Amino acid sequence: MKITDIQACVIGKQEPHSGGSVWTFVRVYTDEGIVGTGECNSGGPGYSGFATKSAILAMKPWLIGEDPFNVNLIYEKLRRVGRYGGSTNAPLIFALTGIDNALYDIMGKALGVPVYKLLGGKFRDTIRLYADCHAGEAEEPQAYADKALEVVAQGFGAVKFDVDNTGVGKLDPYNWTASAKEMTHVIALIEGIRGALGYEIDLAIDCHGQFDLPSAITLAKAVEPLRLLWLEEPVPAENLNALAQVRRSSSTVICTGENQYTRFEFLEMFAAKAVDVIMPDLAKAGGIAEGKRIADIADAHYIPIAPHNVSSPLGMMAACHVMASVPNFLLLEFHAMNIPWWNDLCEGDRPFVANGAMALSERPGIGVELNDSVAKSLLWGGDTYFD
Numbered sequence: 001m002k003i004t005d006i007q008a009c010v011i012g013k014q015e016p017h018s019g020g021s022v023w024t025f026v027r028v029y030t031d032e033g034i035v036g037t038g039e040c041n042s043g044g045p046g047y048s049g050f051a052t053k054s055a056i057l058a059m060k061p062w063l064i065g066e067d068p069f070n071v072n073l074i075y076e077k078l079r080r081v082g083r084y085g086g087s088t089n090a091p092l093i094f095a096l097t098g099i100d101n102a103l104y105d106i107m108g109k110a111l112g113v114p115v116y117k118l119l120g121g122k123f124r125d126t127i128r129l130y131a132d133c134h135a136g137e138a139e140e141p142q143a144y145a146d147k148a149l150e151v152v153a154q155g156f157g158a159v160k161f162d163v164d165n166t167g168v169g170k171l172d173p174y175n176w177t178a179s180a181k182e183m184t185h186v187i188a189l190i191e192g193i194r195g196a197l198g199y200e201i202d203l204a205i206d207c208h209g210q211f212d213l214p215s216a217i218t219l220a221k222a223v224e225p226l227r228l229l230w231l232e233e234p235v236p237a238e239n240l241n242a243l244a245q246v247r248r249s250s251s252t253v254i255c256t257g258e259n260q261y262t263r264f265e266f267l268e269m270f271a272a273k274a275v276d277v278i279m280p281d282l283a284k285a286g287g288i289a290e291g292k293r294i295a296d297i298a299d300a301h302y303i304p305i306a307p308h309n310v311s312s313p314l315g316m317m318a319a320c321h322v323m324a325s326v327p328n329f330l331l332l333e334f335h336a337m338n339i340p341w342w343n344d345l346c347e348g349d350r351p352f353v354a355n356g357a358m359a360l361s362e363r364p365g366i367g368v369e370l371n372d373s374v375a376k377s378l379l380w381g382g383d384t385y386f387d
């Protein structure tokens, strides 16, 4: 089998609190008529979706004529040839991720097996999810608590809330020190949610790297008794030693990784003893095989993996195949509570999410296809559909 063409397009529509509901899709065509579709993160709406698309199309000369079953060789070739141009960072690594996922889709379809079987089989049939929650405009503990209970009533056993940028008590937009009023408010929000949920529902808190070191340490220590599933990005992602200082300061579980790519950046994270849980975004971090490599290295450190996920059903199912194939899977994010057309965009075993979980597809390949007519109606920024 030989690759004959590669096309890409940007699809989605910005919805409130949806974390960037715009994605870049890749189609890889073969001389045997099998077409694979992969998804990668577009880095949010605006510019990087098209940057990713351009990167995918620029990789075409290195893909035409290759056997898609040589997926590891193709990944390594694309990574090495582009290293000086930044192939281990966004948007090139996003492009590599989408291409890799499309190649796995082709291999699964050619062999008539779901992708997880190409990764060594499955540890589980369903992928447990946590719901990313937004309480709306009311930045009050009661609103957060009400939202948490509403989502749990929909079947989720784990929830995550953002506590950064509430606007309460913020004294300076560029200084990341939480004022006394802001810190008091943030802690009250978390206590309010925990008070409503009790201790038998998992509760994660995301800071989006919006605090400096002293504020992050104060927060991590203050919420120790609230037994969080994790405190996410208490400081920005770039300085792992600072994150390690936060981790050492308390027993609060520390998680990071949505802005780190490939096994090498996670290796650095483990070497710095900076995390308790990792959350690579599997639509950004390097692809299906690279996602499994990251998970396996984490497992050797006894660290669980709970991927960040803001994907469409297609990209999310690709993540499910990876997470089914490793022992140390903890939870996968579900970020589409506020996207009414999320299920309609794709064909497959719908609804894709039920009772706080996503059932692993047993169809050949990734097992989820774009609904062409819905996808065409959601082309982003005047883009054309795979041509």
Ligand SMILES: [Mg+2]
Pocket: 206, 208, 232, 233, 258, 308
């Ligand atoms: Mg986050």
